[in-house]
Amino acid sequence: xxxxxxxxxxxxxxxxxxxxxxxxxxxxxxxxxxxxxxxxxxxxxxxxxxxxxxxxxxxxxxxxxxxxxxxxxxxxxxxxxxxxxxxxxxxxxxxxxxxxxxxxxxxxxxxxxxxxxxxxxxxxxxxxxxxxxxxxxxxxxxxxxxxxxxxxxxxxxxxxxxxxxxxxxxxxxxxxxxxxxxxxxxxxxxxxxxxxxxxxxxxxxxxxxxxxxxxxxxxxxxxxxxxxxxxxxxxxxxxxxxxxxxxxxxxxxxxxxxxxxxxxxxxxxxxxxxxxxxxxxxxxxxxxxxxxxxxxxxxxxxxxxxxxxxxxxxxxxxxxxxxxxxxxxxxxxxxxxxxxxxxxxxxxxxxxxxxxxxxxxxxxxxxxxxxxxxxxxxxxxxxxxxxxxxxxxxxxxxxxxxxxxxxxxxxxxxxxxxxxxxxxxxxxxxxxxxxxxxxxxxxxxxxxxxxxxxxxxxxxxxxxxxxxxxxxxxxxxxxxxxxxxxxxxxxxxxxxxxxxxxxxxxxxxxxxxxxxxxxxx
Amino acid sequence: xxxxxxxxxxxxxxxxxxxxxxxxxxxxxxxxxxxxxxxxxxxxxxxxxxxxxxxxxxxxxxxxxxxxxxxxxxxxxxxxxxxxxxxxxxxxxx
Numbered sequence: 001x002x003x004x005x006x007x008x009x010x011x012x013x014x015x016x017x018x019x020x021x022x023x024x025x026x027x028x029x030x031x032x033x034x035x036x037x038x039x040x041x042x043x044x045x046x047x048x049x050x051x052x053x054x055x056x057x058x059x060x061x062x063x064x065x066x067x068x069x070x071x072x073x074x075x076x077x078x079x080x081x082x083x084x085x086x087x088x089x090x091x092x093x094x095x096x097x098x099x100x101x102x103x104x105x106x107x108x109x110x111x112x113x114x115x116x117x118x119x120x121x122x123x124x125x126x127x128x129x130x131x132x133x134x135x136x137x138x139x140x141x142x143x144x145x146x147x148x149x150x151x152x153x154x155x156x157x158x159x160x161x162x163x164x165x166x167x168x169x170x171x172x173x174x175x176x177x178x179x180x181x182x183x184x185x186x187x188x189x190x191x192x193x194x195x196x197x198x199x200x201x202x203x204x205x206x207x208x209x210x211x212x213x214x215x216x217x218x219x220x221x222x223x224x225x226x227x228x229x230x231x232x233x234x235x236x237x238x239x240x241x242x243x244x245x246x247x248x249x250x251x252x253x254x255x256x257x258x259x260x261x262x263x264x265x266x267x268x269x270x271x272x273x274x275x276x277x278x279x280x281x282x283x284x285x286x287x288x289x290x291x292x293x294x295x296x297x298x299x300x301x302x303x304x305x306x307x308x309x310x311x312x313x314x315x316x317x318x319x320x321x322x323x324x325x326x327x328x329x330x331x332x333x334x335x336x337x338x339x340x341x342x343x344x345x346x347x348x349x350x351x352x353x354x355x356x357x358x359x360x361x362x363x364x365x366x367x368x369x370x371x372x373x374x375x376x377x378x379x380x381x382x383x384x385x386x387x388x389x390x391x392x393x394x395x396x397x398x399x400x401x402x403x404x405x406x407x408x409x410x411x412x413x414x415x416x417x418x419x420x421x422x423x424x425x426x427x428x429x430x431x432x433x434x435x436x437x438x439x440x441x442x443x444x445x446x447x448x449x450x451x452x453x454x455x456x457x458x459x460x461x462x463x464x465x466x467x468x469x470x471x472x473x474x475x476x477x478x479x480x481x482x483x484x485x486x487x488x489x490x491x492x493x494x495x496x497x498x499x500x501x502x503x504x505x506x507x508x509x510x511x512x513x514x515x516x517x518x519x520x521x
Numbered sequence: 522x523x524x525x526x527x528x529x530x531x532x533x534x535x536x537x538x539x540x541x542x543x544x545x546x547x548x549x550x551x552x553x554x555x556x557x558x559x560x561x562x563x564x565x566x567x568x569x570x571x572x573x574x575x576x577x578x579x580x581x582x583x584x585x586x587x588x589x590x591x592x593x594x595x596x597x598x599x600x601x602x603x604x605x606x607x608x609x610x611x612x613x614x615x
Binding site for chain 2: 008
């Protein structure tokens with residue numbers, strides 16, 4: 001290309017942003033929802049009591065977990081107890097896995113130690129996991145594909161920075177109602193305001209996948225059959241597991257171990273108790289501190305012999321500077337450590353990233369509409385395709401997620417495969433929205449989907465009130481901010497979509513006739 | 522018409538995605554060997570850096586003033602690094 005550096009970078013920015021833009025939008029929407037995954041979990045399982053994490057009797061909680069595990073899975077190979085800690089770990093959880101691959105888990109009531117029953121749902125955790133696992137696709141594909149998509153994001157950000165003429169000026173530029181220029185200003189504003197976050201979130205996303213997608217350089221230094229295993233044993237020494245002895249031996253009492261943990265870390269610092277090979281001579285008990293104490297995504301660990309109770313090893317949260325660097329990257333990406341104020345910033349940044357992508361996708365169509373003419377039929381088809389994908393994704397995907405929540409309230413509680421069907425509903429609705437966008441005239445497509453989105457979110461608290469008793473009339477007086485916050489957020493979303501629909505409808509300069517040729521819009 | 526016009530672009534895309542990836546591995550292996558830390562630590566650090574290296578090779582592929590330069594700019598460093606990388610792998614690391 002006989003172009004300047006800037007021109008080629010502008011070309012690269014446009015195409016790296018456009019080609020996978022709708023998938024990047026999906027990742028940003030599910031990723032942003034993921035910052036509230038445990039709150040969404042709780043809204044989607046209204047049978048669970050309000051979480052109590054401030055006054056936890058560690059020893060009693062562990063004993064409850066232990067007796068449950070003994071009852072349910074005495075022959076399991078691994079037991080895991082998660083104590084109620086904070087918004088990320090609101091309940092007492094038990095998990096077990098057997099050598100045969102069977103697993104099971106329970107949420108336990110703190111007071112009685114009895115399992116709590118809820119409707120079958122994958123909750124907010126599923127939305128969050130779709131962020132990197134997508135859905136319906138094998139992991140071996142999605143691991144590579146998601147990293148590929150993230151590289152497109154990385155290139156889009158870098159080239160966006162390179163082609164920028166005046167980053168500082170863009171903080172203060174927004175020219176509304178000027179059509180294409182306004183969309184450019186909005187795109188720049190969203191991107192520039194949240195740029196440090198977008199760089200961090202994209203690069204840390206790549207680092208999450210680094211062991212998987214750079215196997216050549218690993219194999220170069222750790223080759224052979226077990227080379228990779230040896231590499232991981234070397235850099236993650238605390239993950240090395242001891243083999244089962246196949247000799248029965250009773251598990252040591254856990255309370256003294258908890259006391260030891262308290263003497264190391266202070267009161268109420270225990271987050272998790274993991275028991276490998278319970279009932280075996282080679283049993284090991286690992287007590288971990290609470291997660292999310294800081295950006296380092298690691299907690300300190302104490303490893304005990306599971307039969308004698310002797311303290312074998314202590315592993316601090318921060319080991320080498322290298323590992324800590326990676327842990328900080330991952331910790332910043334997940335933002336689990338964030339208190340309420342910082343979490344609002346995370347959410348706003350995630351939203352700005354989502355809008356950055358949406359405005360970019362819309363800008364692409366707006367710039368090309370005035371250039372449409374009969375000599376370039378390919379361009380007209382391209383702009384049409386992009387515009388319809390825009391409608392069906394930018395508005396259609398939020399509608400689909402709203403439908404996920406509607407399904408959670410409306411699907412019969414005793415239905416088999418209920419949790420999977422909540423997700424099926426989401427994707428079926430998304431497909432319907434894409435089909436609607438393919439068939440309707442463009443302007444009506446936007447207006448109709450905006451109206452549907454508005455209705456889906458405004459009515460959700462009503463659906464909640466009709467199907468459970470944890471509606472705003474109950475949650476607001478009770479100060480239950482998980483439920484009240486969710487319902488109120490749905491109302492806000494509904495009003496936002498309504499406002500956009502009204503604005504579009506009232507814009508007299510854009511009519512159905514000239515929508516596809518509108519020069520200014 | 523469309524095919525003819527897009528061959529140079531397709532060429533650069535292939536160069537960027539696959540050529541860039543391979544060159545990134547070669548550059549990374551040399552960096553790992555050059556770092557003073559232990560084998561495992563150096564590899565760990567370079568894994569984190571590798572995405573920046575990859576991004577730079579991709580930018581080169583599209584910024585190069587011709588398709589020929591695009592490929593030469595990836596192939597020449599790859600050839601230059603081939604021997605050192607082979608030696609590094611043979612001697613098992615640092």
